[in-house]
Amino acid sequence: MSRKTITASSVFFCMTLSAQAHADFLSDGKATLGMRNFYFNNDNRDGMAAPSKTEEWAQGFMLDFKSSYTGGMVGFGVDGLGLLGVTLDSGQGRHVGSSMMPSDSDNRAVDEWSRLGLTGKVKMSETEFRYGTLIPKLPILVANDGRVLPQTFEGGQITSNEFKGLTLTGGRINQATGRGSSDQTGLAVAGGTRESNQFDFAGAD
Template sequence: MQSTKRVALLVISCLTYSQFLLASEQSESKGFIEDSKWNAHARSLYFSRDFKSSHNTGQSKRMAWGLGLSTVFESGFTEGTVGFGLDAWGLQGIRLDGGRGHANAAMDVTPVGDSGRAAHDWSQLGGAVKARISNTTIKYGNQFVSLPILMTDSSRLLPESVTGTLITSKEIENLEINAGHFTAISGAHSTGHDNSGYPSAYYVGMKRLDFIGGTYQFTDNLATSLYYSWNKDIAKRAYGNINYTYPIDNQQSVNVDFNIYHTDYDKKYVRRTSEGDIDKSINNTIWSLAGKYSYDAHSFIVAYQQSMGGWYGHGYDYGSGYGTNDGGSSIWLANSYESDFNAKDEKSLQLSYELSGAGIGIPGLAFKSAYVYGWNADTAAYSGGKRGKERELFNQVSYTIQQGAAKDLAFKVRSSFYRATNRFSYGDNNELRVYVDYPLDLVALIKNNK
């Protein structure tokens, strides 16, 4: 009942301030079909992790290669004071390689049974109903969410999804408010809506996650965000962000991005995920500050990140199935790559470089290289309380075809070379991901063929 009251109060508040906006999204609605979107997407993903240390549960290499097919239909809203709509989607995964011996559920690519065999194919359907009044939308059902305290991961073969209610309000100019009540999460390799894809009782699962927050755009160059979430029997979490860009001239700019999370873990979650008996909640605060200098096609980034508090090797805990069940990408911090550098009391420093191909006459090309070094991590869970160190060299290059019959076909290669001391985390690892993505606008295709 409390979550329902929070949602109702938010809607009333948003409508009260609707006069601050000059136009209403609902008043400009063209109809259920006229404003609809229908997209299809095909992805081929090769994903491998080659472990260089022997203590990783006896599995020296994990590998998966699959084909992911998805289609998403998003209707417009019916005309009138209150508009109604419907979203629906379907996912199909096909394993091309990566059977028993190389398969592992922790890679989040294919479903893996107790026998160690990966599924040959799997599928899932989902949908949501929605309503809009003025500039406020309410959606209920199976959906994809992209917020700092609940973000469904789309970096694997198929995306995660969550089930519940999401309110998005833009009644006040330059302010977006989000509120949600969710009761289930479906992992990237799951076939149902009430689990994260992990069968073991060790994993906690989502019981109920409520949140509220928003982003205010002060100017074109300055924005702030603030969110708070209640994750039943797991954690209470707050998030803040300040992002500012200073334009030096037409070719140069400096960007500063500050992110911070504070988490108060529930003692039930701590006990369940610890080897020892913990009789109280353990808090964690983690923050990152990144400075980015851009000149034409080139960008240079320096970032510092610090995690304070946690338990038994845990610092900032997030994720799906094996974490706090708030989505596999709910970590909006600077030093998050293959490793997140988020252990208890860990500090880390990043140096990175980015290249935009458009600036050198190759539109569609992008490149990034980053080196992150972490130290002072409390590795009690791995090595008897020694201070752990880790480092990662991350490289990614991508290219999207800009025109012709294969327009929008995208290629991306991502690699990480990870090393750790004191048997920290899962040990040394070389990771490789190769993506081939082809999105297709089915509505545009139908119109062009008429």
């Protein structure tokens, strides 16, 4: 009876510590809400470019949650990114070829569009691995943030600062979501005609 009681108490104690650790990494997290109002006007009526005019107006909302890490030698966490774009004005004939917002089946601007990205992360000492939705800012890959909502990528990235004065970075990107889209696509350079689902990178800084 005594042994069973001790075992049950030990299990309950471990479960309590685990629940507390998970609660701490969420409660110690940080959430920020960003808002961006964006007006775009590209007038080509004096030139030969088509369409002759692109004019649109939209409001963007970006909710960014970053958790802390669980305790222990290896810490775990999760980040979340919620993106919402709302069309304020985009009249007929002014949306053609736009990179501002998605189009519906009639090639008109949608009323709203959204994305949700989750990123799991693991940290040990000064090395962190992230997998899921990424917004990289690297010498060879920078997410485009020049419209209402930012471009995002899906993949994994590891960053290590174990050595003083040296940062090691590596990873693999599989898909991307454009700044004016809710759909994931393959990867391609500007003007490219073929897509890839694997982009590997590594470097030292």
